[in-house]
Amino acid sequence: MVADTIGASATRAPSWRRLGSLREAGLIAIILALCIAMSFASPHFLTLGNFRAMLMSFSVEGIVVVGMTILLIVGGIDLAVGSVVCFAMVLSGTLFLAGLDPWSASLIGILASSLIGCIMGFFVTVVGLNHFITSLAGMVIVRGLCLIITKGTPLSLFTLPPAFKAIGQGSFHGVPYVIIIFVAVVVLFDFLLRRSTALRKVFYTGSNEKAALYSGIRTNQVKFWVTVLCSTLAGVAGVIYMSRFGAATPTFGVGMELNIIAAAVIGGASLNGGSGTILGAILGIALLSVVTSSLVLLNVSVYWQDMIKGCILLGAVSIDHFLHKRKAS
């Protein structure tokens, strides 16, 4: 209403690209400021070891964030990612302990995660439920599966061959494989999201599903495959965690989905669909990770960490809301 009235003269408002880079520049500035402050506050912060640890800590989650961001852009959400990460981990682990080689076991774990995505996608597109409810049910069901598979006890996988453990623990010329995989996934999907026709359809569908339908885009297919993609990337993350920890716990990843959704939203994804960037989401999870690391180094009690992260989320979303209101008027 308001936008319509004065719309004619508002063409000089910042374009979404400029606004997007504004947000990303803002996040980088906040992260840098935090790093500088921390380097004075703690002698252990500005060390290669600490940075490597921080990067490692969000790399694997970062892979899941990529899938979640694309799903948020299409207008969906997946609360089951934490459970699916764990599921891929314990299923692959169990198959390995049953005698399968770890590579095949991992592949099956990832494919099983995709299958979970297919089932959720089916309920969303064919049955017509919404993503929130479907994935809420998925979260609980898949967690149940994890407990059933493991009978509730952690699997010890120290017998994994060194070649497989190297994925999670080894490095190439000093750069951990985990970080290489993470960067590859990010660069690939960031590029595809900006340039590929298939992922452009994700934006159209999330921005205005009806208009997309009227433009000949099969929106149900788009939503289905994005749901599958998100679960698949969660499966990949689960397998990497298995390799890194050499163990599989049936309670791993509880609450992870909230951290991941928070990161994507801090990075600019909208729960209404139609907007979001991979780079933003990665900066979002980097910010959360730097904050966690800082709190640890400052000897802040673990009990405070969740509260502080929640406040950051609320602050980021409020700033975003304010910026959007400014843009609209």
Added chain:
Amino acid sequence: MSEPVLSIRNVTKHFGAVKALTNVSFGLERGEVHAICGENGAGKSTLMNIIAGVLQPDEGEILVDGEAVKIASPSVAQSLGLGLVHQEIALCPDATVAENIFMAATSRQRSFLMNYRKLEREAQKVMNRLAPIDVRRKVADLSISSQQLVEIAKALTLDCRVLIFDEPTAALTEAETRILFDIIRDLKANGISIIYISHRMAEIFSLCDRVTILRDGRYVCTENIAGVTPDDIVRRMVGREITQLYPSKQRDDEVSGETILSVRSLGDRDRFHDISIELNKGEILGIGGLIGSGRTEIAEGICSLRATTDGEVRLHGQVQTIKTYTDAVKAGIVYLSEDRKGSGVFLDLSIAQNISVLNLKALTGHMGLIDAAGEARLARDFAQRLNIRMGNIDTPVSSLSGGNQQKVAIAKQLAVQPKVILMDEPTRGIDVGAKSEIHLLLRDLARSGIGIIVISSELPELLGLCDRVLVIREGTIAGELSADEMSEEAVIRLASGVTSKEQTRLATDHAA
């Protein structure tokens, strides 16, 4: 002259750096119907939102019965007796009609529990003045025009002294419009003042006493309707001469016997049946009829947005096997939806991304990647051809005015080089200047050999723009009017099924 019921003095409103209203003043007399005219973006809605308490002015004052008031919220406006019928329907879709009608009243009532039986009885009484809609039905189940009537009924219960109607007839049928006009005249006779916003000159001239014109957020003038002509108003709204409201029609030497699209006995055994249409090269074919007569459904049937059971569609003489809308686009038939914001454009995506949506396949190079330079070129080409006024092609469509958004929606269809375009209400709710540009564009497209079908509820548009008009009634073609048979009366007669000329004349006189 007595004290005005409502006066606006030197009101200014900014949105960031943009001035939406500059020093606007006007007065509303008791019992008058006062039209507010201006192009989209002239500040009408901003002004009305200030009166209704939705927005706060930056400068200036508002006087009710000569006393300065501060309208801090819509509820304050209501307690002052100022009511607004929104242009965009603002109802709770999951509540019943009765609950919606008394939504405002319930928030003021004292008792703790709702008396539903009384609520429904009262609501039905109000509703019956407009249309026999069962107030126990859910709003979501009603058609758009019925929803608009509920919105009006809601305002009637408010006991207002000043009632603002913002484009109330945009979604109404002719018959409903007539009923609304009777009610407005009735309100006026009871001393209630009406502010009436509309783009339709015929309505303003049949209903209003005075008119205030705004341009670019500034007050232009207030005139007695009796002392001006529609041309005067349009001229002052746009600030330039619009010599001709509609482009010239097809010339005799442009008439070709070549048929582009032919539809034979199309039907879906539900909303429409026995539809046969021949669309010739070079002509603009109009489709008229009441809302709900099946016009939109027929267009959707032709391009397979809706399943059909009978009949066939031929393009240049060849039978098409079109099963989905994607097939239709591939064959060269595109449809422009009447609901621009709901299903026409992607508001938060950029102009370039909007224009390329139907054309993605052609813009996709190897490896499934979008040719970014090609996309930008396409967008710039069309922005220039259609004279889209914008910052640059990366700005979101939401920042454009209604008319320019519609141009983007049209550009999107043109980008696939269609053979036939079906346009459903191509100029609904957009300002006179943009409207006339779109009409010219459609004529150019027809000249260049693209088949154009225009569905419109606006009779002047249908008659002014189209070379031939088909009138739909109850899901089938009630009649065809050639250029020399076309008149408002003839269209209304066919659309409403009135056979006697006398009756029709009465009806049109009443409406005009």
